[in-house]
Amino acid sequence: MSAGKVAPLIRAGLIAGLVVAGLAYPLTALAGIGVNAGTRALKNMPDELTVVPNAQTTYVYARDGRTLLTTFYEEYRKQTKIENMSPYITEAIVASEDTRFYEHHGVDAKGVARAFVANQQAGGVSQGASTLTMQYVRMALRDAARTPQEALDATEQTTGRKIREMRLALEVEKRMSKQEILERYLNAAYFGHRAYGVYAASQIFFSKLPKDLDLDEAALLAGLVKAPSAFDPASHDQTAAISRRNYVLDQMRKMGSITPAQAAAGSKAKITLHLSTPPNDCASISEKHNDWGFFCDYFKDWWMRQTAFGRNPVEREENLRRGGYTVITSIDPAIQASALKHILDKEKKSSKYAHGQVVIEPGTGRIVSMAVNRTYSLDQSHNGKHSDPSKRKHAKGNYPNTVNPLLGGGTMAGYQAGSTFKIFTMLAALESGMPLSTSFYSPPQYVSKYITAPGPATCGHHWCPKNSSKSMTGTQTMWSGFGKSVNTYFVQLEEKVGADKAVAMAERLGLQWRTGVDKELATPEHASGWGAFTLGVSDVTPIEMANVFATVADEGAYCEPLPVRSIKNRDGSNATFQGKLIAAPRCHRVFSADVARAATDAASCVTGYGASKGSCGGWETSPMVYATLHRPVAGKSGTTDNNRTAWFCGFTPQLAAAAFVADPDNSNDFVGSGRSTISKYTLAETLRDALKGQPKLKFTPPSHDLTYGGHDSNDSDRHSSNDSDSTDSNSDNGN
Numbered sequence: 001m002s003a004g005k006v007a008p009l010i011r012a013g014l015i016a017g018l019v020v021a022g023l024a025y026p027l028t029a030l031a032g033i034g035v036n037a038g039t040r041a042l043k044n045m046p047d048e049l050t051v052v053p054n055a056q057t058t059y060v061y062a063r064d065g066r067t068l069l070t071t072f073y074e075e076y077r078k079q080t081k082i083e084n085m086s087p088y089i090t091e092a093i094v095a096s097e098d099t100r101f102y103e104h105h106g107v108d109a110k111g112v113a114r115a116f117v118a119n120q121q122a123g124g125v126s127q128g129a130s131t132l133t134m135q136y137v138r139m140a141l142r143d144a145a146r147t148p149q150e151a152l153d154a155t156e157q158t159t160g161r162k163i164r165e166m167r168l169a170l171e172v173e174k175r176m177s178k179q180e181i182l183e184r185y186l187n188a189a190y191f192g193h194r195a196y197g198v199y200a201a202s203q204i205f206f207s208k209l210p211k212d213l214d215l216d217e218a219a220l221l222a223g224l225v226k227a228p229s230a231f232d233p234a235s236h237d238q239t240a241a242i243s244r245r246n247y248v249l250d251q252m253r254k255m256g257s258i259t260p261a262q263a264a265a266g267s268k269a270k271i272t273l274h275l276s277t278p279p280n281d282c283a284s285i286s287e288k289h290n291d292w293g294f295f296c297d298y299f300k301d302w303w304m305r306q307t308a309f310g311r312n313p314v315e316r317e318e319n320l321r322r323g324g325y326t327v328i329t330s331i332d333p334a335i336q337a338s339a340l341k342h343i344l345d346k347e348k349k350s351s352k353y354a355h356g357q358v359v360i361e362p363g364t365g366r367i368v369s370m371a372v373n374r375t376y377s378l379d380q381s382h383n384g385k386h387s388d389p390s391k392r393k394h395a396k397g398n399y400p401n402t403v404n405p406l407l408g409g410g411t412m413a414g415y416q417a418g419s420t421f422k423i424f425t426m427l428a429a430l431e432s433g434m435p436l437s438t439s440f441y442s443p444p445q446y447v448s449k450y451i452t453a454p455g456p457a458t459c460g461h462h463w464c465p466k467n468s469s470k471s472m473t474g475t476q477t478m479w480s481g482f483g484k485s486v487n488t489y490f491v492q493l494e495e496k497v498g499a500d501k502a503v504a505m506a507e508r509l510g511l512q513w514r515t516g517v518d519k520e521l522a523t524p525e526h527a528s529g530w531g532a533f534t535l536g537v538s539d540v541t542p543i544e545m546a547n548v549f550a551t552v553a554d555e556g557a558y559c560e561p562l563p564v565r566s567i568k569n570r571d572g573s574n575a576t577f578q579g580k581l582i583a584a585p586r587c588h589r590v591f592s593a594d595v596a597r598a599a600t601d602a603a604s605c606v607t608g609y610g611a612s613k614g615s616c617g618g619w620e621t622s623p624m625v626y627a628t629l630h631r632p633v634a635g636k637s638g639t640t641d642n643n644r645t646a647w648f649c650g651f652t653p654q655l656a657a658a659a660f661v662a663d664p665d666n667s668n669d670f671v672g673s674g675r676s677t678i679s680k681y682t683l684a685e686t687l688r689d690a691l692k693g694q695p696k697l698k699f700t701p702p703s704h705d706l707t708y709g710g711h712d713s714n715d716s717d718r719h720s721s722n723d724s725d726s727t728d729s730n731s732d733n734g735n
Contacts, residue, residue, distance in 0.1 A: 055143055055196070056324025056570050057278075060299065062292075063332045063368070063565060069292055070279040074321045076204070077196040079570060082183035086213040089198055090182055091258075092222035093189075095251035098132040102178060106133045106169035132185055133169040139188040191221055192228030193275075200278075205233065207274040215258065216266040219248040233271050241271060283378055283403065291340050293376025295331050295367065298409040298543070299563040308577030324570030328583075330366035330563055335359060338689040339371035339682075346678040347373045347661065349400035352387045353671055356407050357659040357682055358546040359690065362651065364585040365547060365559030369657075369686070370407045377401040388666040397665050406664055408543030408561075413514040415645045415662040417545055418638030419485045421502075421536035423552070423649075424509070425494045426478055426602060428501040430595045435709035436478040436602055436614055436702070438493070444473050446488035449495055450531030463531050465491050471619075478598075480617030483605025485637065487535060494534045500527035502534055508590045509548045509558060515539055536638050542658045549635065549649045550656035552600055555593040555700070560586045598702035603634035607650065612701040613708075624677070625650055628684035631696040637680060642670050648679040653697040655690055659683040 057073040082090065094101045100108050112129045130138075141154035153161065172181065191201035201221050202210045213221070223244035224231050233241035246267045253263040279285055282296035303309060303320055310316035339357050347355035356372030383396040398404055405412050429438065445466045452463040465487045467473070472486045481489035494502055503522050513519040518538045521530045543561050551558045564583045567575040575582045605616035608623030609632055621637045625648070635650030645662040659679035663669035 055322045057200075058320055058323055058325040058327065060296070060327045060329060063328065063330055065328050067289075067333055068279075069289070069296055069329065069331070070282060070285050072321045073278075073280055074318075075196040076194050076200040076278050076280075077187070078199040079187055079324065080183075080197065080199045080210055082179055082186070085183075085186065085198060085210040086218055088215045088218035089186065089210060089213050089221060091252055091255075092218045092248050093182070093186060093225070094132065095255050095257060096219075096222040096248045097135065097225060099251060099255055101132050101182075104131060106171075106173040107131060107166045130165075131169060133172055133181055134165050136181055136185045136188065137165050137168045137172060139190075140184070143188060189225045190228060191224045192232055193234065203278065204276055205273055207276045215262060216245065216249070216269040216271075219252065219266060220245040220271065223248045233273060234275060238271050245271070282376065285376065289333075290376050291371055292331060292336065293403070294372060294374070294405065294407055295329070295336075295370040295563065297376070297403065297405055298367070298370060298407070299327075299329060301405070301409040302561075302563050306577075306582065308575070308582050325575065326568040326572075327564055328566040330361070330368055330565050331370070332368040332690075335369045335686070335690045336371055339369045339686045342682045342685045342689075343371055343373050346682060347675075349373050349375060350384065352384060352397055352399050352663055352665065352669075353661055353675065354399070354406050354664045355659075355661045355675075355678065355682070356542060357657055357679075357686060358407050358542040359655055359657040359686065360543075360546045360550040360561065362550040362554035362653070362656055363557065363559065363587070365550065365562045365587065366565065366585070367543070367561055367563050368655070368690075370543075372406050374399060374406065375401045376403060378403055386665055387663050387669050391665075399665075404664065408541035411514070412541070412664075413518075413539040414541035414544070415539060415647075415660060415664070415667070416536055416640045417538075417540045417647050417649075417660070418536040418640045418645065419487070419490075420545060420636045420638035420647050420649050420658075421506070421538070422482060422485065422490045422534055423548065423599065423603070423636055424506045425490055425497065425502040425534040426482060427552075427591060427595060427599055428505045429478070429493050429497040430598050430706055431505070431591050432497050432501070433705075433709075434493075434497065435706050436598050436611075437708045439475050439477050440481075440489050440492040442467070442472060442474060442476045442481065442486050442489040442492070444470055444488070446491055448491050448531050450499075450529055452531070465532075465535065476617065477614060478602045479605050479611050479614040482602040482636070483611075483616040483620045485606075485621050490534045491531060494531065498528060499530045499533055500524070503527040503530060505591075506533075506538075506548075509551055510560070511538075511540055511544050511548075513538065536640065542660055545647070545649050546656055546658035549651045549658065551590060552596050552603070552634075553651040553653060553656045554596075556589055556591045556596040557587050558590040562586070593700075594703050594706055597700050598706040600634050600699050601702050601707070603636055603651075604632070604699065606637065607633045607635050609633055612699070622648060622677075622680045625680055625684045628681065629688050629691075631691065632699050633684075633687070634699065635683070639676055643673055643676055644668065644670055646671055646676045646679055648683050650680075650683050650687070652687060652691065653699065654694060655687055657683050657687060659686075 055075045055077055057071050057076055057078050059071050060069045061067060062069055100111060108129065108131050138154060142151055145151035145154055187197040190196055193204050195201040195204045198210045202208055202213055205221065206217055220233060220241065231241045231244040249263045249266045252258045253260055282293050282300060285293050285296060304313045304316050306316065309319045339359065343355050343357060347353055351373060354372055354374065358367060359369040360367055380396050380401050383401055384399050386392045386395050386397045445464050447459050448463045450463040451461050452458055458464055467487050472484050476486050476489040513522045520526060547561050562585060567583045569575050601611045601613060605611050605620055606622050608620050608626035610616060622635065625635060626633055631652060633650055633652050635648060638647040639645065644667065645660060647658065647660045649658040659682045661671050661675050661679055
């Protein structure tokens with residue numbers, strides 16, 4: 001049957017079978033399309049046909065905005081303007097899929113007739129009649145599907161679907177230019193290897209941008225759309241791919257898009273692929289930056305808690321994978337590299353002991369580094385033995401490979417942080433008006449008012465904590481008690497201010513109780529009797545403790561830990577929620593600046609830097625910190641019973657950090673006295689490197705009210721003016 005005989009059949013309204021893509025289409029229906037197209041526009045055309053496809057890849061970068069951490073996607077796709085595509089790819093896709101694209105208005109009557117004749121002669125399906133516009137309609141409806149049924153309706157082989165597709169194609173051509181349709185088609189088409197759109201295809205097959213595609217590369221990609229698996233050039237046999245590419249080149253020659261010489265040269269070209277697999281999620285971060293996986297995991301956990309991205313975690317993850325965001329995170333590649341180096345210098349990845357550190361920016365809460373001596377990997381087949389004897393037969397240890405959130409985030413409770421918790425008692429005492437000069441006689445062992453069950457640290461039913469050294473015996477103040485970490489001083493201070501006030505201060509500073517025991521003891525009914533709290537018996541994460549000291553560094557302004565600097569929507573606008581930037585710091589005051597300054601003055605005794613207005617008592621627990629850093633620095637060390645964990649939390653005005661060493665697989669394992677100082681050195685070395693070349697900012701001294709409370713004293717370990725922007729003077733601290 002010739003094409004000329006089809007029109008009379010349509011006009012006559014005869015029922016005839018039009019076999020297209022394996023379906024029978026009544027010619028009366030086809031005639032109806034023509035009539036309706038001219039008289040009745042589809043008022044309810046889906047919005048999906050005139051907007052960018054829903055699924056777009058989210059790109060996550062480091063702080064510099066250039067270093068890619070990873071991407072998140074269901075379908076790897078990035079929207080690309082047609083002016084950023086090689087002319088070859090636009091010409092090739094038309095030549096491959098719809099040579100009459102610029103002549104029809106969405107439905108090609110000649111193409112329908114030609115397909116009918118070909119299929120009749122073949123006795124089956126040998127040729128289709130879908131135009132580029134019809135294919136775009138199908139892809140747009142598929143991409144916008146919100147349920148499996150909607151996806152099926154968009155692609156099922158039925159007469160109804162095909163007719164609806166034709167009607168929508170006619171309407172699309174009224175609303176959009178040919179260039180717009182072509183651009184959207186090339187951003188939606190599937191090319192195989194999880195590549196949706198020409199940007200993804202260019203990256204995956206050739207590791208280049210769409211604008212840089214050569215003629216033979218463009219023809220190869222255009223040929224894939226028809227059947228990505230059948231024409232896959234990455235297969236062992238490229239015969240089908242070459243044949244299809246050459247067909248596209250010949251079609252381009254026939255259309256006049258290229259010369260015969262270009263077609264001949266392109267047909268002779270070898271297929272040279274530069275295959276790449278774009279990362280997807282945190283587990284596929286490049287091996288070069290594998291240590292960023294723990295930060296990435298925290299970022300993802302943070303995202304899943306943001307109501308701005310959905311009503312529940314499922315919606316939020318879908319938004320992450322389909323929203324097409326550009327995220328600039330807070331991680332600093334240089335500080336991260338320095339932190340990891342200093343960690344691995346002291347504890348290798350093969351060690352069962354986790355040695356890690358988190359660095360946070362005071363004033364914003366932004367996390368600039370999360371490093372630990374582990375490989376972020378799901379593969380634990382070659383891991384070492386589990387350190388818990390009760391689990392050794394059934395499970396491997398989480399070293400060197402793990403995806404456990406060892407530094408914070410997720411569901412891990414964390415680790416006991418020892419005497420670093422004295423900061424909460426001191427802050428509560430200062431806030432209540434007790435000055436730094438508050439003194440108690442501190443014996444080697446103290447019989448507290450707290451009632452507890454009989455045990456090694458009890459005197460009958462009273463809890464009786466001990467000091468770690470007899471040299472701590474004597475009258476202490478907050479300066480010397482904090483600088484030397486005198487247990488019996490801080491238990492008395494806690495008794496005076498109230499253990500419940502110390503617990504409440506920790507909660508105000510962001511600590512969460514994750515174990516059943518901690519949750520119960522922190523309740524209002526029990527907090528006032530939680531005497532051991534000041535010695536750090538609760539589990540806590542490094543992120544939480546780094547942020548506690550960042551709050552002190554920022555003089556009492558608490559900022560939520562934040563893993564991002566900016567988040568942009570797919571259109572380049574800043575992501576907002578309820579009128580606020582989602583990536584903006586979220587800060588509020590939790591105690592006064594003077595309380596923070598007083599706590600900083602006492603914490604300066606710990607590091608060897610020295611207090612501005614009081615005596616540190618002649619010695620300190622962590623003099624190597626100031627000796628390494630050579631700039632104003634404060635902090636607190638902490639170890640638990642028998643050195644099960646060893647911490648150091650420290651800060652300058654610009655950065656705060658928390659470093660630890662512990663066995664995350666077995667909380668009863670001892671890290672040993674030999675590891676008791678490594679966190680101090682790691683933190684000091686990391687901050688030294690991070691702040692190199694930056695001004696040596698000074699701490700502001702506290703008021704007289706919070707130092708001596710009306711009592712004068714001439715004792716001083718240093719003068720508040722002892723630092724210049726270029727050098728640090730030696731403090732008279734007894735070292």
